[in-house]
Amino acid sequence: MEIKKIKRSEDYSAWYNNLVKNADLAEHSDVKGCMIIKPYGYAIWEKMQAELDRRFKETGHSNAYFPLFIPKSFFTKEASHVDGFAKECAVVTHYRLKVDPETKEIIVDPDAKLEEELIVRPTSETIIWNTYRNWIQSYRDLPILLNQWANVVRWEMRTRLFLRTTEFLWQEGHTAHATAEEAVEETRKMLDVYADFAENILAVPVVKGVKSANERFAGAIDTYCIEGLMQDGKALQMGTSHFLGQNFAKAFDVKYVSKENKSEYVWATSWGVSTRLMGALIMSHSDDEGLVLPPRLAPIQVVIVPIFRKAEEKTLVMEKADAYFQLLKKQGISVKLDDRENLTPGYKFADYELKGVPVRIAIGPRDVQNETVEVARRDTKEKQVMSAADLEHKIPHLLEQIQQNIYQKALDYRSEHIHTVDTWDEFMDALENKTGFVSAHWDGTSETEEKIKELSKATIRCIPLENAQEFGKCILTGNESKERVLFARAY
RNA sequence: CGGGGUGUAGCGUAGCCUGGUAUCGCGCCACAUUUGGGAUGUGGAGGUCGUAGGUUCGAAUCCUGCCACCCCGACCA
Numbered sequence: 001m002e003i004k005k006i007k008r009s010e011d012y013s014a015w016y017n018n019l020v021k022n023a024d025l026a027e028h029s030d031v032k033g034c035m036i037i038k039p040y041g042y043a044i045w046e047k048m049q050a051e052l053d054r055r056f057k058e059t060g061h062s063n064a065y066f067p068l069f070i071p072k073s074f075f076t077k078e079a080s081h082v083d084g085f086a087k088e089c090a091v092v093t094h095y096r097l098k099v100d101p102e103t104k105e106i107i108v109d110p111d112a113k114l115e116e117e118l119i120v121r122p123t124s125e126t127i128i129w130n131t132y133r134n135w136i137q138s139y140r141d142l143p144i145l146l147n148q149w150a151n152v153v154r155w156e157m158r159t160r161l162f163l164r165t166t167e168f169l170w171q172e173g174h175t176a177h178a179t180a181e182e183a184v185e186e187t188r189k190m191l192d193v194y195a196d197f198a199e200n201i202l203a204v205p206v207v208k209g210v211k212s213a214n215e216r217f218a219g220a221i222d223t224y225c226i227e228g229l230m231q232d233g234k235a236l237q238m239g240t241s242h243f244l245g246q247n248f249a250k251a252f253d254v255k256y257v258s259k260e261n262k263s264e265y266v267w268a269t270s271w272g273v274s275t276r277l278m279g280a281l282i283m284s285h286s287d288d289e290g291l292v293l294p295p296r297l298a299p300i301q302v303v304i305v306p307i308f309r310k311a312e313e314k315t316l317v318m319e320k321a322d323a324y325f326q327l328l329k330k331q332g333i334s335v336k337l338d339d340r341e342n343l344t345p346g347y348k349f350a351d352y353e354l355k356g357v358p359v360r361i362a363i364g365p366r367d368v369q370n371e372t373v374e375v376a377r378r379d380t381k382e383k384q385v386m387s388a389a390d391l392e393h394k395i396p397h398l399l400e401q402i403q404q405n406i407y408q409k410a411l412d413y414r415s416e417h418i419h420t421v422d423t424w425d426e427f428m429d430a431l432e433n434k435t436g437f438v439s440a441h442w443d444g445t446s447e448t449e450e451k452i453k454e455l456s457k458a459t460i461r462c463i464p465l466e467n468a469q470e471f472g473k474c475i476l477t478g479n480e481s482k483e484r485v486l487f488a489r490a491y
Numbered sequence: 492c493g494g495g496g497u498g499u500a501g502c503g504u505a506g507c508c509u510g511g512u513a514u515c516g517c518g519c520c521a522c523a524u525u526u527g528g529g530a531u532g533u534g535g536a537g538g539u540c541g542u543a544g545g546u547u548c549g550a551a552u553c554c555u556g557c558c559a560c561c562c563c564g565a566c567c568a
Contacts, residue, residue, distance in 0.1 A: 157492075
């Protein structure tokens with residue numbers, strides 16, 4: 001296949017789209033804004049799911065599943081929630097098609113109109129809290145710690161593969177608690193789970209923080225988030241964890257009787273990450289040759305490419321290649337032996353680079369002779385000839401090294417792209433010329449935040465949790481500020 | 492919803508101005524030679540040119556309408 005290569009430096013957005021296509025992750029479908037996640041892309045998502053799911057269960061959560069459709073009336077019960085989502089809801093109005101007697105075309109049967117329209121879930125708080133009402137009577141029924149893996153639909157005006165699609169896959173945790181303290185603790189705990197996952201599995205450093213009122217989830221008291229920085233200097237919200245207070249409990253009348261025999265509203269949290277993480281992964285590590293995957297997430301961690309000319313060479317090479325394959329597999333490494341004969345080694349090398357496979361092992365007649373292999377790492381492109389006897393202990397170590405290196409590289413990039421500024425001119429200069437996060441003082445008002453956004457296209461990504469408390473003057477208004485916040489242009 | 496762009500084979504394209512039934516590359520199939528960085532040769536298959544109408548003896552090409560998608564913004568995970 002002829003591969004069109006686009007450099008990050010030339011056209012970042014074209015580079016991104018091209019990479020998603022060339023690495024065989026996803027493609028546009030015939031439905032606007034919806035994508036087809038291809039097997040290789042889905043395999044990466046499954047690895048993410050597995051890692052997250054394990055962490056959710058370790059923190060006491062169970063999986064459940066709620067319906068795709070939400071009655072419109074449920075949806076409208078929490079005022080700010082409906083405000084936030086109304087503009088992007090897909091609505092089911094009919095349940096049947098029929099052949100039009102005149103045109104012979106298939107049409108929506110006007111007689112099959114639903115009594116009450118159904119909303120295709122953009123998120124499930126409403127239907128879940130409507131259910132929790134029936135599940136909760138006593139403090140003994142609490143907490144409820146549930147997660148669901150699902151698809152949701154948000155009819156966005158503009159979409160982008162993985163980063164913002166009309167339909168996307170995600171998980172949403174929905175928990176119910178007896179006290180505010182416990183709910184806040186849950187919110188923070190899940191934020192930590194996300195941050196741990198992002199940094200240790202995705203190898204993407206994140207800033208943990210809390211959103212300003214403008215950026216808060218519709219219906220939340222507080223929205224916590226993890227924010228990543230992409231290679232083009234734009235920020236990406238990678239996950240959110242909301243403290244919902246008693247908003248949904250009040251909207252859906254979910255009360256419990258306390259030990260003291262008093263009726264109380266239940267406290268709620270919700271938290272989610274989506275296939276957007278695929279976008280974060282791509283934009284954090286990949287280069288002009290293609291995807292770069294951290295080993296802990298790579299569906300294929302090591303690929304073995306055999307090289308041979310004649311039949312007798314093939315026998316010898318394949319024998320060794322298969323032995324190494326078994327050896328690595330036994331160690332729990334996800335290894336693939338690519339024995340396709342219709343493709344040349346050069347093609348395979350390039351293809352696995354596009355796909356981001358962390359380690360490539362090439363073995364040819366020369367290696368068989370010398371009891372060696374050629375080991376190439378994707379992240380640095382370094383190649384080394386390794387004694388075959390060393391494979392067993394060196395490959396796991398190498399994979400670990402690559403994981404660390406990828407993370408470190410992303411961390412270094414981010415460190416170089418957090419700019420601390422004190423004036424408006426510095427602020428604009430940092431955004432325009434240096435890109436990345438800008439740490440600056442803000443007077444704490446929504447009006448100022450709005451104004452800054454208008455003037456600079458930058459938003460407050462978060463108020464970092466680990467934030468030096470420091471008084472200063474707002475970069476726009478000069479009013480008193482008690483701490484710096486993190487601004488950036490964002491996806 | 493504003494601005495820009497594109498629709499021709501699985502993918503990428505030429506042809507359109509100046510109308511005569513479609514070019515090239517990749518991929519695909521067969522065979523042979525190849526295989527240590529995207530192999531080569533020979534032969535072959537694959538198209539109602541986005542869609543509906545109009546002009547014309549004749550439309551990928553000219554005219555009108557429509558549709559779809561992509562990119563840049565506003566909205567958002």
